[in-house]
Amino acid sequence: MEIAKLKQLVTEKLERPDRSVSYDRKEQVLRIENQKNKKGVSLALRPLLAKYETKKEEALEEAVRYVNHALEAMGQDITLAGKEKKIFPVIRSTSFPETTKDGKQLIFAEHTSETRIYYSVDLGHSYVLLDEEMINKANITKNDIMEMAQFNMRSLPIELKEDIVAGNSFYFVSTKDGYDASRILNEAFLAKMQLDMKGKMAVAVPHQDVCIIADLVNDTGYDVLGQMTFQFFNQGNNPITALPFLYENGELEPTFILAQRKPKKD
Incomplete structure (x- = not known):
């Protein structure tokens, strides 16, 4: 299918009288906005075409x-009162905006050279990222938000699917609850996984809806992880980073896979 045909199909499914739909031909991105509040969602068509x-x-x-739920959430008057257990961290790339479209400062914390931690309030089918205005209205500090989010994140279930390739084990967290990549912040989970590793442990969060743990025992494992992370990155609704992390002593180190391949012994 061509991009033009995909654009037509998606536009037909998303068009409504109260919405405006525009297209950036150069970036191949569809922009869908609520005409009333001018808030909207940008949908990259190239990754969607790969998934299609x-x-x-x-x-x-x-x-x-994804678009409908996001626009629905943006149309709500968000209050944090009584939602303390609905506050969660979300992982985004370091290139993700620090402010909203209307100039409000988003709440975030630094994580790695590739990732940042933003904070959200869960609305059921979607969530809204928290900004300073929201937490000021609720009389809550940024530290309060960070502590609540970390505590709530640890309560999220972790179900692993395993795949073995050439002796290398790959474990996937993909519950599609919006916080799969956030499992990378669960230090107890990562430490427990490391205890069972036979080789090097790597972690990848190519997009919002997956966290990959890899037990790399040979060169093939590095190659597979690199290819897998890049493919997931190109297909995710919210891409984060195509670089996996090596995990050691509680630290995450972004790594280029080719630079990490072990030399073969003679």
Whole structure:
């Protein structure tokens, strides 16, 4: 399918009288906005096209649900009162905006050279990132938000799916709850996983809806992880980073896979 055809299909599914839909041809990004409050969602079509090649209509429906839920959340008057257990951290790239479209300062903390931690309030089908105005109205400090989010994140279930390639084990967290990548912040989980590693432990968060743990015992494992992370990065609704992290002594170190491949012994 061509990008133009995909654009037509997605536009038809998202068009409504109260919305405006525009297209950036150069970036191949569709912008869908609520005409009333001018808040909106940008949908990159190139990654969606890659997903469509394998998942067909399911990929389109998934993208439409994502946009509809996000726009629905943006139309709500958000209050934090009584939602203390609904505050969670979300991982984004360091290139992610620090302010909202209307200039409000988002709440975030530094994480690695590739990632930042933003904070959200969960609304069920979607969430809204917290800004300074929201927490000031609730008379809550940034430290309060960070502590609540960390505590709530640890309560999220972790179900792992395992795949073994050439002796290397790959574990996937992909519950599609919006916080899969946030599991990288669960230090107890990472430390427990490291105890079972036979080789080097690596962690990847290519997009919002997956966290990959890898037990790398040979060169093939490094190659597979590099290819896998890049593929996931290109197909995610909220891409984060195509660089995996080596995990050692509680530290995450971004790494270029080719630079880490071990030399073969003669």
